[in-house]
Amino acid sequence: MIQSGIAGAAELLRQARELYQWDPAALAVLDELDQRLAGPLRIAVAGMVKAGKSTLLNAIIGEEIAPTDAGECTRIVTWYRYGHAPRITLHPLTGEPRALPVNRIDGRLVFSLGELQAEDVEKLVVDWPSASLQDLTLIDTPGIASLSSEVSGRSTAFLLPEDAPMAADAVIYLMRHLHASDVHFLESFKDTAAGKSGTVNALAVLSRADEIGAGRIDALISAAVIADRYSRDENLKPLALGVVPVAGLLAQSARTMRQRDVDAFMALARLDRNQREKMMLSVDRFVRAGGPDSLDPELKASLVQRFGLFGIRLAVALIRGGIDSPTELAHELARRSGLGQLLGTVDSLFQTRAEALKARAAVVGLQSLLSGSRSGQAAVLETALEQLLAGAHEFKELKLLGLLRTxxxxxxxxxxxxxxxxxxxxxxxxxxxxxxxxxxxxxxxxxxxxxxxxxxxxxxxxxxxxxxxxxxxxxxxxxxxxxxxxxxxxxx
Known part of the structure; x- marks a missing residue:
């Protein structure tokens, strides 16, 4: 009788341990595959430079722990996983992993590589006690198509490995608009990583959706129309399971909102309507205009940096509409940012079939390991692997999804x-x-x-x-x- 994907993969990994019991390198690979099978679903966040990857990642986690500036650490593949206590571990290209200090400045996590440069680091692993990470490991990747070929190559090598399964089970791919470069990457991703099982496991995100409507309060409505059109695009449809519009900056700031932000929004809501609307005609006018007395230019600039004009307009409108609780305001801003729709889509498309996605990755990894062995027992395992891929219904569904999309x-x-x-x-x-x-x-x-x-x-x-x-x-x-x-x- 054909076993289910997860049980069949676990049994084949056990048999492989017997085959490679005297091979430390192979056992290390099997340890990784076992951990992958038993651990949370892994989702990589990918996209072109300035697509808002780290910002969206912070929004999903609910804390500002991923660096969003253009510093050294944005050039490094960084894993965010659940841990009972905060810990940052640096894995250099050569040498043993080392712990980095956990420092926060103005609420944000700050990474210090010490004497090392970004090009000397294989990856960073951040363990963090966030409930959002208990069932999900997130992987932040450097921008694709960066002006630096080294930075772009680092992401490509991680997301599109030549001789191993991709380290993530699925990808959230961020784009500001649909460009040929986005389609090209997703085609490569499907051909190499998912193509081994014939499935589609990428979700596209229109990540700066508020910019589409020039920061107007109805910007997300315009973005939703465009996202729907993209989802039906003949070039994108075979490569992604859908397109979700998200105002990433607003999502992050709503999830990390501070009392001073709420106080500032309350003060703006009390202003005369005409005065407020004139202030918010542009970023420069908003920062430099006089009033309210409690908002100095520095605080206004901080609001723009954290929420954008779209988020400020929306927060004021919600307050004037009757919301007076900081918690309710934060929840409503996060909901209207599109974050809830994104999390719901990730759950329904990926989390509910996490076991199948993890088992598929383990099987692909075991195939790569066995391909270099000439023993008769390895041939027997390869046959069993092929039977599992052909017979387990979870894998058949994943394969059919890929065929239906194309x-x-x-x-x-x-x-x-x-x-x-x-x-x-x-x-x-x-x-x-x-x-x-x-x-x-x-x-x-x-x-x-x-x-x-x-x-x-x-x-x-x-x-x-x-x-x-x-x-x-x-x-x-x-x-x-x-x-x-x-x-x-x-x-x-």
Whole structure:
């Protein structure tokens, strides 16, 4: 009987340990794969220079611990993972890892590399007691297409390794607009990292969405329209599972808002409307204009730096609309920044199938290790690996998602859209697979699943369906529907 992806991968790693029990280097690789299988989902945050990667990462974590300036540390791949106490570990290219001091200035974490330069460092690992990191390890990467080929190459080598699985299970890819360079990277990412299992595991983010509307209070509405258009773009659709608009700067600042920020917004809300609107015609006018008395130019400049004019306008509008609690204001600003939608999308597309994504990475890593061995036992394991990839339903779903995104499943456009949803391409929970509301009850889910089963059995039994890819796609969809019914808490 074919094992599930996670159980099958764990068993194959155990067998590989017996094969390589006298090989320390191979055992080190297996240790890493075991840790990967047992640990949280790993998501890399990637994008071109100035796309706002570190800012968004801080927003997700809820603290300003990722450097957002153009310093040395933004040129280094940095891991952020859960730890019971703050700790920063530097891993040099040569030599042993060393601890760095944990220093915060004005609330922000500051990295000091000592005598080392960025090019001497393989990676930084930041352990931090944030609840957001308990089920998720985030990896901040240097900007792609940097003016420095060394910086750009560092990200490319990490995200697109030539002879090993990528160190992340999925990628959040940030872009300010859709450019050919974004498509080129995502094509490379899919071909090398995800292509080994034929899946798509990238989510695109329109990361400075408030700039699209020139900082107007309705900027996110305009950004959502553009994000929807990008998600249907024929070049991008095969490479990313969706496009989410986020005002990254506002998201970060809302999650790290201070009392002095709230006080400043309250003072602005009390101003005469005409005076306030004239102040906010531009950044320069806002900083230099007189009033309110409690806001000096330095504080105004800080507000602009942290929230942008969009965030300031929105905060004032919310206060004038009746919000007077700092906590409620912070939550509403974060929600309206698009951060909640992003986190929800990450959860439905990646977290709910984390075990399958981690198992796929472990299998790809084991394949790379075995490819250099000539022993007969290695050949046996390679055969078992191929059987697992071909038989485990989680991997079949991931592979079919990739085919559906590229039009290679041999189905009609309507069938492809439904198949993509049923195998979890728009969320892995039963109601998401079936296109139902989150409040759908068991009876409604059961009826919808049976309807889908009948529909896809009819498609599969159509004598005109001769394309082998389409036949295989029908089998995967049917198995997914059967899996929904089998997982329901009561027999129906």
């Amino acid at each position: 039009g290679g499943a041999g189905l009609t456009p309507g069938q492809s859209r439904e198949a993509e949803q049923l195998v979890g391409g728009r969320g892995n929970l039963p109601h998401q697979r079936l296109g139902l509301s989150p409040e759908a009850g068991l009876d409604e889910i059961a009826r919808a699943t049976r309807d889908a089963l009948d529909r896809w059995r009819h498609i599969a039994e159509n004598p005109l369906l001769v394309d082998s890819a389409a036949v295989d796609a029908c089998r995967v969809v049917l198995r997914s529907c059967e899996g929904i019914l089998a997982a329901m808490p009561v027999a129906r």
